[in-house]
Amino acid sequence: MNSEKKHKKKSKMERGLTNRHVQVMAIAGTIGTGLFLGAGRSISLTGPSIVLVYMITGGFMYLMMRAIGEMLYQDPEQHTFINFITRYLGKGWGYFSVWSYWLSVVFIGMAEITAIAHYVQFWFPSWPSWLIQVVFLTILGLVNLIAVKIFGEVEFWFAMIKIVAILAMIATGIFLVLTGFETPYGSASLANISEQFSLFPNGGMNFVMAFQMVFFAYLMIEFIGVTTSETKDPRKVLPKAVKEIPLRIIFFYGGALLAIMSIIPWRELSATDSPFVTVFELVGLKWAAALINFVVLTSAASALNSTLYSTGRHLYQIAHDSPNRFLKAIKADTLSRHNVPQNAIIASAVLIGFAAFINVLPGVSDAFALITASSSGVYIAIYILIMVAHLKYRKSKDFMVDGYLMPQYRLLNPLTMLFFIFVFGTLFLQESTVMGARGSAIWIIAFGIYSQWKFRK
Known part of the structure; x- marks a missing residue:
């Protein structure tokens, strides 16, 4: 049955995000900073077959977005896709997911604000890290507090910068290959990729380990689902944004990586330097x-x-959904006159801002690094739960027959969950990620049990 009106609740948040905002943010959401800085490292792991790793991983992330998109299409009033876990798996798993996801995203914010200070110090090395972080956090906090339309505009132009940089790389690669441009490593040519091609040039284990690195490059791809309740005409915008994810992955990731490896033989690429810098320096x-x-x-x-x-x-x-004394005291459940959750944003920003001071405390800094690494594994658990929720949705009375349906869900949904489990398993195979994997496993088990106990019948 068409359940368009089921579970519908009035959303007081302003629908200030336009199709232009959402489509460009959806493109940018598939492009992580890791492509610019970490491509050399990922290529060094498994050579040209890294493109295959990006395509496979991107394919499964797309399937997850189809599951999320299907449920959001049925109920576009939701402020977060996590609500579907609560609705279809119960309050216990919903409580676990919403707090785990919020904390994980907070830690991502802490990592990003730390990175921002590092990038600014490239030009101004004498500027104190904590001051840079506080300034950026304040500015972007104000952007979020003013109005959702302002947020959309800022994100639009941030996204355009990334998109233009990748387009420039792809265009440079095409030009250099067509002209046979001579580099210190030989001629720019597709032969740099095809000659002596091997699926596992550095062994099967390195190929497997590449999946975890690539997977985390796609983190926050689900962000587009959070914007639905503030998007004009979500049932028109959402399917378009999700449907084009595969093309974006193929074009932006595949195109950029192939361009880099066509210009410079992959074995000559530095695992630590940005290949974008190397290529652009080669052309003067x-x-x-x-x-x-x-x-x-x-x-x-x-x-x-x-x-x-x-x-x-x-x-x-x-x-x-789960109010407590603190959240009531800060009125986190209220909206400002601009129809944004002002107090909730400020509270989150304050917590993210602790990164500015954590990073100057050696002992605390090490613990923070472990917690941040652990949150990555928790992300995978939430992704699995949303896929389980989708299966439950398909069997519920809410199922919208004429909605935006995930194709072949009986096969592809469980397959996607197996892939996420596989990625989680790879975290235990590498020394640099095993501690974070153990931390996330402890959190999932301990907080999962507590959440179920808290809402036991």
Whole structure:
């Protein structure tokens, strides 16, 4: 049955995000900072087959977005897709998910604000890190507090910077290959990719380990689902934004990586330097390092801006669904005269702001690094829960037959969950991620049990 009016509740938040905002944010949401800085490292792991890793991982992330998109299409009034976990899996798992997700995004915000200070110090090394972080957090906090339309405009231009940088890389690659441009490593050519191609040039384990690195490059791809309740005509905008994810992944990730490896043989690429900087310097752009630093700075600022938006909406939802004394005291469940969850945004921003002071305390800084790493694994658990919720939705009376349906869900939904479990398993196989994996496993088990106990019948 068509359940368009089921579970519908009035949303007082302003629908200030336009199709233009959402479509560009959806593109940017699939492009992480890691592409600009970490592409060399990921390529060094498994060579040209890294493109396959990006495509496979991106494909499963797309399937997850189809599941989220289907449920949001049925009920576009939701402020967060986490609500579907509560609705279809119960209050216990909903409580676990909303708090875990909020904290995970807060930690992402802390990591981004730390990165912002690092990028600014590229030009101004004497500026104190904590001051840079406080200034950026204040500015972007104000952007989120003014109006959702302002947030949309800022995100639009942040996104455009990333998009233009990747388009420039792809265009440069095409031009250099067509002209046979000579580099210190030989001629730019597709032969740099095809000659002596091997699916596992550095062994099967490195190919497997590449999945976790690529997976985390896609984190926050689900952010577009958080914007639905503040989007004009969500049932028109949402399917378009989700449907184009595969093309964006193929074009932006595949195109950029193939361009890089066509210009420079992959074995010659540095695992630590940005290949974007290397390529642009090869064509005579002496200020390439400064350019890419600007791109990643805006990318990190965009991520911080999005985390403030997301954490504010999620804390607002928590205040409604699971209120406690603190949330009531700060009135986290109220909206400002601009129809934004002002107090929830401020509370989230204050917590993110602790990163400015945590990073100057050595002992605390190490613990923070472990917690941040642990939150990445928790993300995977939430992704799995949303897929389980989708299966429950399909069997519920809410199911919208004429909605935006996930294709072949009986096969592809469980397959997506298996992929997420696989990625989580790879975290235990590498020394640099095993402690974070253990931390996330402890959180999932301990907080999961507590959440179920709290809402036991």
